[in-house]
Amino acid sequence: MSARKHTISVLVNDQPGVLQRVSGLFGRRGFNIESITVGSSEEAGLSRMVIVSTGDDRMLDQISKQLYKLIDVIRVVNISAQPMVAREVALIKVAAEPSQRPEVLGVVETFRASVVDIGPHSLIVQVIGAPDKIDAMAELLKPYGIQEFSRTGVTAMIRGAAQ
Missing domain, CATH: 3.30.70.260 (ACT domain)
Known part of the structure; x- marks a missing residue:
């Protein structure tokens, strides 16, 4: 096993x-x-x-x-x-000078994430999805410099009719 x-x-x-x-x-x-x-x-x-x-x-x-x-x-x-729906929420603070922001926003759009805070030298991105989606987005944001990363943990339900 x-x-x-x-x-x-x-x-x-x-x-x-x-x-x-x-x-x-x-x-x-x-x-x-x-x-x-x-x-x-x-x-x-x-x-x-x-x-x-x-x-x-x-x-x-x-x-x-x-x-x-x-x-x-x-x-x-x-x-x-059983077939299930699993989701997590993550907040990712990324180093992003104004000149880099279009690139970071391209990653954000690709993952259907959203920017929830803009600072002088950073952005906070919120991403909701399956754990592998969050892992993939974090991997693409690493080169920009992840300053802080927080995730909720998985919540899940069985698909379809009530059990």
Whole structure:
């Protein structure tokens, strides 16, 4: 079994300490969390965590079983096992003197991103999309000088009919 990325949706009670207990479970098992996003869900009093981790299918099965042992965990779904929509937001501050800006704006347009701030010597670009889109845009902006880079982590849903 080869290691691959897994995107897991975890529906939990909206209670203090739940995030710490869920993330601690991964750490105790020696599994790295590549990204984790947490926010309100469609049900009052419940939050949804979307966790991306790398491992084999056995690891995923073990994590799922352990998550269900936590009292505040309602449902665990391996989103990556089905067709899904995954998105991230990134803000990238790029060194851009006025003479370089047309080139940088060309990259921004290509990725359907947007400039959200213009400073005397830099631009802040917002890009929304799949993680590989953000990685590709960052790679093209590197030669200009990335001064700061911040990304939200993946949020995702299964495509199509409600599950």
